[in-house]
Amino acid sequence: MNNAVKTEKTIDSRIRVVKDRIKNAALSCGREPSSITLVAVSKTMPAHRVSQAIDAGISTFGENYIQEARAKVDELSRFGVSWHFIGHLQTNKVKYAVPRFDLIHSVDSEKLAREIDRQAKKLDKRQAILIQVNVGKEASKSGIDENGAEKLVRAAAAMPNLIVRGLMAIPPFFDDPETARPYFKALAGLRERIARTKISHQSGEKFMADLSMGMTGDFEAAITEGATMVRIGTAIFGQRK
Numbered sequence: 001m002n003n004a005v006k007t008e009k010t011i012d013s014r015i016r017v018v019k020d021r022i023k024n025a026a027l028s029c030g031r032e033p034s035s036i037t038l039v040a041v042s043k044t045m046p047a048h049r050v051s052q053a054i055d056a057g058i059s060t061f062g063e064n065y066i067q068e069a070r071a072k073v074d075e076l077s078r079f080g081v082s083w084h085f086i087g088h089l090q091t092n093k094v095k096y097a098v099p100r101f102d103l104i105h106s107v108d109s110e111k112l113a114r115e116i117d118r119q120a121k122k123l124d125k126r127q128a129i130l131i132q133v134n135v136g137k138e139a140s141k142s143g144i145d146e147n148g149a150e151k152l153v154r155a156a157a158a159m160p161n162l163i164v165r166g167l168m169a170i171p172p173f174f175d176d177p178e179t180a181r182p183y184f185k186a187l188a189g190l191r192e193r194i195a196r197t198k199i200s201h202q203s204g205e206k207f208m209a210d211l212s213m214g215m216t217g218d219f220e221a222a223i224t225e226g227a228t229m230v231r232i233g234t235a236i237f238g239q240r241k
């Protein structure tokens, strides 16, 4: 068996395992498995690995770095899969992101939201976004703090070319998913509270309905706390170099 075939088999079975784990976590708390979107995080993975994942049934990919994503997304455009941007986005890179990504998970300032709105308008696009919240209050992490989130949701909801789909967080890393759980609960609670405030927005289309939380080490806990999107890299592609 040559190496290419071996890698393919590995990705294939890994994806099957991850999908099973998502399904079981959903069923364990009475949720519909299809209500959870698997975002396969393909950062640092070359296009041929991504196409193996596409062959194995993955239809949504997450990328962190604009420079890397530009080439990859363009090379794989014929497959018609959905791309999500999950990394820190600089204002001057927004013009490369908006044409390529269906959802931007990492909006954490009004300035960034405004630039996304401006670039989306040029393309006559409604750009779906999530507001990234720094639930761990870590100085080193991106994300708006919990107190500022509602104000940012309000501001973005008023921008005509944005759709605010919900919230995203990367809690402090813990090996034990139970240690991450309070942060997932906090994000879910915040989404709930903001959604209840009846913010006026441009369209009712899935406004504030999504919660992007949970990675390889803790996605089952995230699902039982209400995640609608899990971002999984290592469990699908293996350890990154």
Ligand SMILES: *Cc1c(COP(=O)(O)O)cnc(C)c1O
Binding pocket: 041, 043, 064, 086, 087, 170, 215, 216, 217, 231, 232, 233, 234, 235
């Ligand atoms: C890398 C990354 C992931 C995936 O992490 P894994 O532990 O490999 O599953 C998810 N979300 C973000 C924002 C990331 O940067």
